[in-house]
Each structure stands twice: as C-alpha cells, then as structure tokens.
Amino acid sequence: MSNLDKAGINRRTVLKGAAGLAAASAIFPSAFAIGGQAKVKVGLLLPYTGTYAKLGTNIKDALELRIQQAGGKLGGREVEFVSIDSEAKPPKAPELTSKLIKKEKVDFLVGPVHSVVGMAMVKMARKDGIITVIPNAGANQLTGSLCAPNIFRTSFSSYQPGFPGGKAILEDGHKRVVLMYWNYGFGKQVAAAFKQSFLPGGGTIVKEIPTPFPKVEFQAYLTEVAALEPDAVFTFYAGGGAVKFVKDYAAAGLNKKIPLYGAGFLTEGVTGAQGAAAEGVRTTLHYADSLDLPANHRFRDAFKKSFGRHADVYAVQGYDAGDLLIQGMNAVQGDTSARAEMIAAMESSTIDSPRGKFTFSKSHNPVQNIYLREVVNGENKVLRTVEEALEDPAEGCKIA
Amino acid sequence: MDSSFYLIQLLNGIQYGFLLFLVASGLTLIFGIMGIINLAHGSFYMIGSYLAFWFTSLTDNFLYGILLAIPVTLVVGYAVERLAISYLYQRDHLYQVLLTYALILIFNELQRMLWGSDVHSVAVPQAFSGSVQLTENQAYPVYRLLISASCIVIALAMYWVIQKTRLGMTIRAGASNREMVQSLGINVNRLFAVVFSLGVTLAALAGMLAAPVNTVYPGIGDGVLIISFVVVVIGGIGSIKGAFIGAMLIGLADTFGKVLLPEMASMVVYALMALVLFWRPQGLFGKG
Numbered sequence: 001m002s003n004l005d006k007a008g009i010n011r012r013t014v015l016k017g018a019a020g021l022a023a024a025s026a027i028f029p030s031a032f033a034i035g036g037q038a039k040v041k042v043g044l045l046l047p048y049t050g051t052y053a054k055l056g057t058n059i060k061d062a063l064e065l066r067i068q069q070a071g072g073k074l075g076g077r078e079v080e081f082v083s084i085d086s087e088a089k090p091p092k093a094p095e096l097t098s099k100l101i102k103k104e105k106v107d108f109l110v111g112p113v114h115s116v117v118g119m120a121m122v123k124m125a126r127k128d129g130i131i132t133v134i135p136n137a138g139a140n141q142l143t144g145s146l147c148a149p150n151i152f153r154t155s156f157s158s159y160q161p162g163f164p165g166g167k168a169i170l171e172d173g174h175k176r177v178v179l180m181y182w183n184y185g186f187g188k189q190v191a192a193a194f195k196q197s198f199l200p201g202g203g204t205i206v207k208e209i210p211t212p213f214p215k216v217e218f219q220a221y222l223t224e225v226a227a228l229e230p231d232a233v234f235t236f237y238a239g240g241g242a243v244k245f246v247k248d249y250a251a252a253g254l255n256k257k258i259p260l261y262g263a264g265f266l267t268e269g270v271t272g273a274q275g276a277a278a279e280g281v282r283t284t285l286h287y288a289d290s291l292d293l294p295a296n297h298r299f300r301d302a303f304k305k306s307f308g309r310h311a312d313v314y315a316v317q318g319y320d321a322g323d324l325l326i327q328g329m330n331a332v333q334g335d336t337s338a339r340a341e342m343i344a345a346m347e348s349s350t351i352d353s354p355r356g357k358f359t360f361s362k363s364h365n366p367v368q369n370i371y372l373r374e375v376v377n378g379e380n381k382v383l384r385t386v387e388e389a390l391e392d393p394a395e396g397c398k399i400a
Numbered sequence: 401m402d403s404s405f406y407l408i409q410l411l412n413g414i415q416y417g418f419l420l421f422l423v424a425s426g427l428t429l430i431f432g433i434m435g436i437i438n439l440a441h442g443s444f445y446m447i448g449s450y451l452a453f454w455f456t457s458l459t460d461n462f463l464y465g466i467l468l469a470i471p472v473t474l475v476v477g478y479a480v481e482r483l484a485i486s487y488l489y490q491r492d493h494l495y496q497v498l499l500t501y502a503l504i505l506i507f508n509e510l511q512r513m514l515w516g517s518d519v520h521s522v523a524v525p526q527a528f529s530g531s532v533q534l535t536e537n538q539a540y541p542v543y544r545l546l547i548s549a550s551c552i553v554i555a556l557a558m559y560w561v562i563q564k565t566r567l568g569m570t571i572r573a574g575a576s577n578r579e580m581v582q583s584l585g586i587n588v589n590r591l592f593a594v595v596f597s598l599g600v601t602l603a604a605l606a607g608m609l610a611a612p613v614n615t616v617y618p619g620i621g622d623g624v625l626i627i628s629f630v631v632v633v634i635g636g637i638g639s640i641k642g643a644f645i646g647a648m649l650i651g652l653a654d655t656f657g658k659v660l661l662p663e664m665a666s667m668v669v670y671a672l673m674a675l676v677l678f679w680r681p682q683g684l685f686g687k688g
Contacts, residue, residue: 051618053517211658212666215623216614219412219544220658226538227405240519240617247521247615253531253539273521273615 037334039080042325043106045096045121046135047088051239052113054269056086059135059318061307063110066322069302074325075334086112093120101128107336108133110321113314115139115186122146131328131342135321136314140189143365145396149343152364154320154351156286157392158186161263162193164284164370164386165234169261170201171386172282174231177203180221181236183210190236190263198234206230216244222252233258238265243273250277264373264380269312271378278375286366287313287355288373288380299354311354320353327351363394404535409655415544417651418551419606423624424631424643425558426602432638433575434592436485437496440503442625444600447507448473448607450515453522453616462525466608473604477597485596486589508618517618522611547609554605558640571595575638603628630669634676636686645684 044063046056060083067079082104084096093112097120100106109125109132112118118137125132126148134142134153138160143153169177179194181187187210195205206228209221225233233254237245242265249260255277260266264285271278289300289312299319303311311319324346331345332338350359351366358368370387373380427441451472456465480503488495523529524543531539562568573581574591582588607621614620631650635642650669657668664671676684 049512051517053512209662215666217416217654219416220409220655223405223408223412223538224659226535229537240615240620243519243521243615243617244613248613251524251531251539251541251544251613253533254537257537270519273519275521275523 037077039078040074040108040329040334040336041080041082041104041106042074042108042110043100043104044081044083045086045093045100045109045111045117046083047113048083048085050088052088055113055136055314056088058312058315059113059321062303062311062315062318063135063322065302065306066319067326070322070326075329075332077329077334082106086114086117088112088114088117090114090116090120093117094124097121097124101125101130106130108325110135110325112137115142118142119146122148122151125151129339131339131346133321133324135317139185140392140395143361143363143392143397144394147363147394147397147399149364149399150339152324152346152360154324154366155317156368157365158189159193159392160286160366160368160370160390161265161284162190162236163197164372164390165190165261165263166194166196166198166201166203168282168284168372168386169232169234170198170203172232172259174259175203176206176231178207178209178225178228178230178233179205179235180209180211180225180233182213182238182241184213187213187236194234214241216241218245218248219252222248222254225258226252226254230258233260235260235262235266237262238268239270242266242268243270246270246274246281247277255280264313267373267375267380271375271380274375275378278378280375282372282374282383283380284370284372284386285313285380286368286370287316288371288382289313290379290381291355291371292382293354293356295352295356296354313355316354320351320355323351323353324349358389361391361394362399363392363397365392365394367391408534408538408540409659410652411540413652413655414648415548415651416655417648418548418555419610420627420631420651421644421647422551422554422606422609423603424628424635424647425555425640426599427628428632428635428638428640428643429571429602430596430599431632433571433595434485434489436488436596437493437500438485438596438600439497439500439625440480440507441600441603441628442621442623443504443507444473444477444603444621445607445624446511446619446621447476448604449611449614449616449620450511450520451604452608452611453520454515456522456611462522462612465522466605469608470601470605473601474597477600477604478593480600481593481596486593489592504621511618520616522616524612541613543612547613550609554602555644558602562640567594627669630673632683634673634683636680636683638687639683639685642683642685 044060046060047053048056109130112121113136115137122142129150131150136155138156138158140157140159179191181191249255260281262283264283266283267278267281300311327349328342328346332342347360350357356369358366361367367389369385370390372383372386374383423445430436430438451469452465455468456462459465528543528546531541533539570586570591631646635646653668653672658665
C-alpha cells in the first residue's frame with residue numbers, strides 16, 4: 001500500500017513539473033521572437049541504434065560541426081536540430097518522416113543512411129516540397145526516377161563507385177573477371193554500373209555470382225572462384241560481410257593469385273577488423289581518409305579535435321550536407337519561404353568538400369571524382385583518380 | 401570443373417554442417433527435453449562470439465578466451481532459466497515465444513551497450529593460422545579443419561554423456577516421461593536448469609569457435625537462429641541424431657545449391673525442409 005502511495009505522489013509531482021515546463025516553454029519562444037527571428041529547424045532522420053548507428057552518429061556530428069564553423073547559424077538565424085532515430089527500419093520511415101514534417105514543422109530534412117528508408121522519405125518529401133538533403137542512401141532512384149527539385153544528395157549514387165570499377169580493373173590489365181555481390185538493390189545497381197564500363201571496354205565476365213543478402217557463408221563461392229581462375233574479382237560487400245569476405249578470400253589463399261577489387265565499402269571503416277587480409281585490396285570510391293587535399297586535412301583535424309575520433313566517408317557526407325544548407329540559406333538571407341530561390345542557389349553551388357570540390361548534376365547528385373584506392377598498412381591509399389567529375393546518368397529523372 | 405572441385409565443395413558442405421550441428425543440437429535438446437521454444441538460442445551464439453572476442457583481447461590468447469567464456473555462458477544460461485524460463489513451463493508455447501523474443505531484444509541491447517556497433521575480429525590462433533594447399537589456386541585454412549575436428553569431439557562427448565552417464569540417463573528419462581522421473585524423486589527443476597544451461601552453451605561454443613572465421617558483429621545470431629530451427633525441424637524435434645543428419649543435409653544442400661543452382665541458393669535449404677516434412681511431417685527421427 002505504502003508503495004502505491006509513494007507512486008501516486010511521484011506521479012503527481014512529475015505531472016506538476018511537466019505542466020510547469022510546458023507553461024515556461026509556451027512563454028519563452030515568444031520572448032525570443034521579440035528579440036529576433038525564430039530558429040531554423042533542421043530535422044534529422046538518421047540511425048543512432050542498430051547496425052548503422054556509427055554512420056548516423058558520424059553524419060550528425062559532422063553536419064553540426066560544419067554549421068558550428070559557420071558561426072552556428074544558417075542565413076543569420078539560430079539553428080535548432082530535431083533529431084529522430086530512424087533505427088534504419090523501413091517500416092517506420094513514413095511515420096517518422098511525417099512526424100518531422102507535420103508535427104515538428106521542420107524547415108529542412110536531412111537523412112537517411114539506409115536506401116529503403118530513403119525511398120519512403122523521399123516520396124513524402126516530394127509531396128510536401130520540403131528541401132531535403134540525403135547524406136548517404138545511395139540507391140540510384142533517389143536522384144533518378146524519384147528525383148525532384150527539392151531533393152539533394154551529398155553522398156553518391158550506387159552507379160558512382162560501380163562504373164569506375166570496370167574502368168580501373170581494365171586499366172590494371174585484367175580482362176577476365178568474376179563479379180560477386182550481395183543480391184539486393186544496392187549490390188545489383190553497383191554490379192550493373194560495373195558492367196556498363198567493363199563490357200564495352202573489352203572485358204569478359206567469366207561468371208556473375210550474386211550471393212544471398214545478408215548471408216556471409218562464402219566458402220562454396222570461393223572454391224568456385226579458385227576453379228574459374230579469373231584475372232581478378234570485383235565485389236560489392238559492406239560492413240560485417242565485407243570483413244568476412246576479405247578474410248575468407250585471404251584464408252583460401254586466393255589473394256596471392258587473384259587480385260581482389262570492389263566498391264569502396266569493401267574496405268571502408270573495416271580495415272582494422274580485416275587486418276593483414278585486406279592488404280592490397282583495391283577499391284573505387286569518392287573519398288579516401290588519406291586524400292592529400294588541404295580541405296581534407298582541415299576537416300579531419302577539426303573532427304578529431306571536436307569528437308576525439310577519426311572522421312570517415314560518412315562524416316564527410318554529413319559535413320557537406322551542412323555546407324549545402326549554409327550556402328542555400330545564405331543566398332536568401334535566412335528567408336525559408338523563398339524556396340525556389342534557395343533551390344536555385346543550392347543547385348548552382350560548389351561544395352569545397354574534403355573529398356575535393358564538387359558541383360551538383362541537374363538531378364541534384366554530386367558530380368565528383370572517383371578514386372582508386374589500395375589498402376597499404378591498414379589504410380586506403382589513393383592510387384589515382386579513375387574518373388574526374390563523374391556524373392550519374394540519372395535514369396528516369398524528369399528534371400534532368 | 402574437375403572432380404577435385406566437387407571434393408572441395410563436399411568438404412565445405414560437411415564443414416558447415418558440423419558447425420550447424422553444434423548450434424542445433426543445443427536447440428533440439430532444450431526443445432525435446434524441456435518443451436521450451438527458445439527463440440533466444442541465436443542470442444547465445446552471439447554472446448559466445450562476443451565473449452570469445454572480449455576475453456581473447458583481454459588475455460591475448462584464444463584458448464584462454466574460450467576457457468573463460470564457457471563458464472560465463474553456463475552461468476548466464478543457468479540464470480536465465482531460473483529467473484525467466486522456469487516460470488513458464490506450465491504456460492502455452494506462445495508465452496515462451498514472447499519471453500524468449502524479449503530476451504533477444506534485451507541481449508541485443510546489452511551487446512550494443514557493452515561492445516558497441518563496430519565489427520570486431522578475433523585473430524586465428526597462431527598455431528592454426530596456416531593453410532593446406534589443395535589445388536594450384538586454393539588453400540584450405542587449417543583452422544576450419546580444426547573447427548570440424550572440435551565439433552566431432554563435442555558430438556562424441558555428447559553421445560557419451562547422454563548414453564553412458566547418470567545425467568544422460570535422467571535426461572533421456574525426463575524427455576520420455578517427465579512425471580515418472582519426478583515421482584522417482586529426481587529434482588526435475590534442477591535437471592531442466594542444467595539442460596538449458598548446457599544447451600545454450602553449445603550454441604555459445606559454436607559462436608566462439610566460429611568467431612575467428614566469422615568476425616563478430618551485431619545481429620550475428622539472427623541468421624543462425626533460423627537455420628538451426630530448419631535443422632531441428634528436418635531432423636525431428638528432440639533428436640540429437642536427427643540434428644546431426646539434418647545439419648549435414650543442410651550443410652551439403654546449402655553448399656551444392658550455391659554451386660549448382662546459384663539463382664535459387666537462398667531457397668534450396670527451405671525447399672529441402674518442405675520436401676522432408678511432406679514425406680515425414682515429424683522430421684527424419686522425430687517421434688510420430
């Protein structure tokens with residue numbers, strides 16, 4: 001009984017406190033409004049839990065860092081971040097997106113990491129017209145068949161690491177290649193883009209091996225690769241699958257005979273876990289930690305100083321999303337109602353990114369350099385720029 | 401593709417089968433004897449992997465890592481049975497499913513809090529890091545052979561415990577007639593706690609042994625859970641022998657499915673399950 005009483009008191013106290021807070025917050029915004037303009041609300045839909053937690057956190061931190069560097073303001077207005085954990089779960093995406101747009105009434109939408117979450121989010125953003133910046137999700141459709149004037153991407157399309165892969169592997173003198181990838185949307189798009197440059201360039205696909213996603217039992221396939229004896233292998237795997245694949249490939253002794261290539265994610269953020277097995281693996285991506293550019297050094301130092309850990313490609317994409325928002329808002333002096341003008345400014349902006357300067361295509365995807373990297377002592381070293389200012393073909397995009 | 405190609409694939413299949421057997425035997429033991437559907441079985445696989453990673457990095461020795469991880473899993477299994485599962489023996493399977501599903505979520509969250517979301521790797525012990533050259537291009541890692549050898553040893557030990565020891569006798573008796581065993585004065589509560597603890601430790605042990613080849617990452621147990629249920633259902637619920645045959649069938653079907661029917665690779669094992677159930681609804685060695 002006494003327990004129940006206590007609970008009652010506790011709840012009442014809490015309720016009173018909550019009511020007080022609500023009253024206070026009802027007064028304060030108007031008080032601020034007298035002094036100046038209301039804050040700009042930036043809605044973030046990123047994963048902070050689950051497999052993609054690290055990606056979401058790095059994007060958020062780098063985005064905030066960029067805005068902080070610009071005096072913490074967008075177009076002269078203070079910024080308020082409204083952050084929701086997407087958990088990288090597609091079924092939750094429509095509800096969470098709608099919460100940001102309708103309930104929180106944010107001025108900008110930033111997210112997501114996961115491509116399928118991206119589909120749901122972009123479909124709603126298209127209807128609403130809210131300016132949206134995608135800091136990772138790479139599905140071609142997001143700036144292809146689903147493109148819209150208000151949708152921007154600061155990361156990449158799956159075409160972008162795939163297409164240069166075919167060119168790079170031919171330049172290295174490999175003509176007979178086994179193509180292996182996780183058999184789902186993103187993997188298939190990377191593989192298709194690879195073939196677009198590899199086949200016309202005179203290459204032969206000895207065998208295409210789509211493997212079930214997200215399974216990591218590769219032994220049977222590796223035995224097959226050994227028997228096929230190709231010149232090289234091109235792959236798409238990421239995260240835990242990438243670690244397992246690269247380790248299995250080396251354990252089977254294949255790395256000594258048949259060079260391993262892949263879309264950059266094969267060795268991105270996982271070389272520590274791959275260890276010696278990753279040495280010599282070559283990948284194509286729009287960024288490398290070791291990229292020797294002043295903007296990259298500045299960014300990496302600032303990120304390290306602020307958060308005590310090293311930046312990665314995801315942080316770069318978040319950082320550039322921040323830059324794009326700054327440029328858009330500065331162009332209209334913080335007037336969020338001037339949407340068309342802001343979009344025009346963002347469209348024609350040049351981002352001085354840690355990955356190198358880039359601009360936007362008509363479908364609002366980065367027109368960017370793609371580098372061939374090789375793992376040396378656990379780090380992705382840039383060998384050469386495979387494609388300068390590579391533009392996504394934006395298949396099915398009406399505004400392009 | 402010559403005959404050596406198929407021989408190596410056979411080896412791959414058997415090797416995978418052994419690992420599956422280790423996980424599935426614990427599941428079938430718990431289900432057959434206690435009548436508990438343990439959805440959290442995959443979580444124990446994950447716990448095993450993470451503990452192996454953790455203790456190995458603390459002691460710098462994989463063997464010590466495993467030796468430390470085994471008692472910890474035994475204790476965790478015992479505690480879970482006493483604190484949670486034991487309250488649901490009289491209840492419907494639905495309650496057990498709900499409880500053990502909740503355990504999956506709890507263990508996943510604990511894993512995230514303790515070890516974060518990064519991908520970790522466990523080094524293959526130095527003595528077994530070599531490989532055997534099979535063909536001109538392909539080598540077979542010694543450690544993978546060691547996994548198979550360990551699985552054989554564990555399978556034989558299980559056979560011995562269940563067939564030849566007093567504990568095994570009680571377990572077998574408990575499985576066939578719980579009330580009779582109880583009326584003969586055997587403490588069924590303690591027996592169940594021991595069986596549960598041993599069963600989940602088998603899953604964890606599989607996770608530990610596989611850690612060096614698998615790498616350790618969040619959600620590692622999820623895929624394992626589903627495939628172990630397939631093995632148990634094919635072999636017949638509660639039958640260790642069935643789990644062994646089932647695991648070998650799945651291991652081989654999965655491997656050769658990938659080679660011969662690559663487009664349907666992910667379906668082959670389920671098609672096999674459907675076929676077996678069509679022919680014998682109670683599984684190969686299940687009690688009809």
